[in-house]
Amino acid sequence: MKQEHKIALLGLGTVGSGVWKILSEKKDMLLARTEHQFTIKKILVKDLKKKRSVSVPSSFFVSKADDILKDPEIDIVVEVMGGHEPAGTYITQALQAGKAVVTANKALLAERGVELFKLARQKGLSLGFEASVAGGIPIIKSIREGFIGNQIQELYGIINGTSNFILSEMTAHGSDFATVLAQAQKEGYAEQNPDFDVKGIDAAQKLSLLTSICYDVEPPKNGIYVEGIDRITPLDIQFAKKLGYVIKLLAITKAQYFNQPHSGAEGEAPSGLPVEGATRAPVIDARVHPTMIPEKHPLADVSGIYNAIFLKGDAVGETMFLGRGAGSMPTASAVVSDIVMAATGRGTSLTTASLRPMTLQSIEDLQSEYYLRFSVIDKPGVLAEIANCLGDADISIAAVYQRERDLGSRVPIVVMTHEALEKNVREALKKIDELESVLDESVLIRVLKR
């Protein structure tokens, strides 16, 4: 096995700078630990003259990708530029040229993962992506290697630091979304265009990858139900607290397995996979939305910019991983791990060996407990009307919270339901929202069972 590795970085932003720092400052430590030498040879940058947060001699910079992709000495390419293109093309070309690839690009992998993993596999190369989910937490490695003897049953992740930061601040200070968002933007915890984070898109891309590795299925591209935190109000956070819950943006993925062997009729077996060895494609419930978490649940305490992943495997039971989900050094920590794994022959391109097609469960088919908040004119009979609509839709009420009477004014009514079918809940809300005494659109927040 080759003991000296020449590495190229595509990009020198937040993550790239961290990778530069670790590889240049810890050469000796990595050599002692692995007996391999890691040297950055070239760095692709757009602007050769831009001022950088790390001091990198300009002799490392190249402005043409081909200077890297066609350099036979470079054996590991680290893509930390982000975005779909040209990142996708560069990764493809690097793999075709026989170079191992490490990437932190969840958007690209959620979209083109199957194609890229297949290529890596054909070429017998490693395509590492630990940094793409939950930053420094080695969750990909843990699921794919540590829990390889497990059928993963469910996973709950706090995997968007920006949303978690905003919700934590709203919870701590009772402030509203817009105020905290503005503050987070000022402090650099949120982007100027925050939609990608606060609308749950980032979390959904990561969840797509997690779903793929948890259940050996192709990453679902579309169809993951996504709801952001932008409509959460201090009032709902307050009610949640009173009821013993904390509101978090959760990425959830659960699988229902069917243990019959793959019959052939259920769909093509992925290439290279013995039909005998596969179980039928699972039905997967994958979604991202604000969730009321019982305050005693380990995820309830994960605040600020921390990420956490709680998962249940059939052998290992319940486990949780906590750490920084973003930032230069934590993410670089994961990238460097992937570089070392690729170099020492422990990188994995196993994923596609067992990627099965799967079916995503529609959000309408979800069975969950619900928090429902109605804005009503306080007058006798309103609650009865609401309760009737819920009852008609087969929704059973667990508890109702109403403030003291204040006849004629606008008041909130909160209903906690027992487990109900989301389709029914939506139908009931539609009818309730048409009631004369109901003033605003009703609020629905899914509740994690105690």
Added chain:
Amino acid sequence: MKQEHKIALLGLGTVGSGVWKILSEKKDMLLARTEHQFTIKKILVKDLKKKRSVSVPSSFFVSKADDILKDPEIDIVVEVMGGHEPAGTYITQALQAGKAVVTANKALLAERGVELFKLARQKGLSLGFEASVAGGIPIIKSIREGFIGNQIQELYGIINGTSNFILSEMTAHGSDFATVLAQAQKEGYAEQNPDFDVKGIDAAQKLSLLTSICYDVEPPKNGIYVEGIDRITPLDIQFAKKLGYVIKLLAITKAQYFNQPHSGAEGEAPSGLPVEGATRAPVIDARVHPTMIPEKHPLADVSGIYNAIFLKGDAVGETMFLGRGAGSMPTASAVVSDIVMAATGRGTSLTTASLRPMTLQSIEDLQSEYYLRFSVIDKPGVLAEIANCLGDADISIAAVYQRERDLGSRVPIVVMTHEALEKNVREALKKIDELESVLDESVLIRVLKR
């Protein structure tokens, strides 16, 4: 690479049964995930006729280790019998015969790890030991692979389930140690001879291994300071609660690094390790003792039989791992991971590449905050006497708690100190214990800084 693996188990107890279950029930899943086939061929048992918790055809059983160790078809040996001998001999012989080894035997590795890892390395074989620490939590893999780009700075572990269960019960119900221990023994959470767990020995063995992999040093055999939970009283738990703390048995390891390169004069460089590449052997503060943890710390909520490891790396920052630290299936989950890693060429025998000698810091040199409880006769001037003794030893008091006056009766006085040197604290306690008004031996519990 070989695609079919014949596995032998040495032992079919709690962990062995779990491994049997996973490998026999999940053959197809593992084949789909890895394209390797795993088949148990033989199982070494003491009693061929004993009734087992899993139904294993008796054709698998052998009573002589040689039937396994001399069987050339067997390529992976799983040692789940425990104890020093004959386990140590069998592992040695298996490695010498060219078989990869997986073990859950922390006692053996803490004692003879260096020798066994060296042998595995010479033979180019994998010696997996994920199951030896924190059961199903992939902490060894995370530290050695996920955090390979990090200098680990400190680690705090709740790694003895029995002790954590007992302390959690004492905290929840205000019961005393003996009562809860008896209950735990009845329910199977504690052994009939509980000393190994409640006196901290088990935790110290695991800490020895964690210290080794965190800091690339030889596992410290002796000299880890160990104090168990058997002297913790409901009164101290109650005071802790009032002060905003929870008492847990913590295994702690911290390193102070010296960044000068290995000069040769500092000691021999381990074989196979470039002298240039090494940094000077670190001084390590490794200890196991009951600790007062601030109630907001992520470790404070880890209760019952759960294990958790909180660690800080210089790149990744703070991370925590939570899961079941024992039990048949969680531990088997880790064993199966090691089996697959060995089989697919991703097992590691890297450890010894960089094992340096190190120095253990004496507990006397510890700088910590302390909780001190004195049993005194309530009379004027007692607190002043105690405060004088502390002041004379250069210990600065952060807070004092005394109950209402009850002249002439036995009362507790609690002192919380600022950071102080343990040596000084011990000297002060010795003097205080000689005071006429002080009735019992004083209680000292180390406090984790907020």
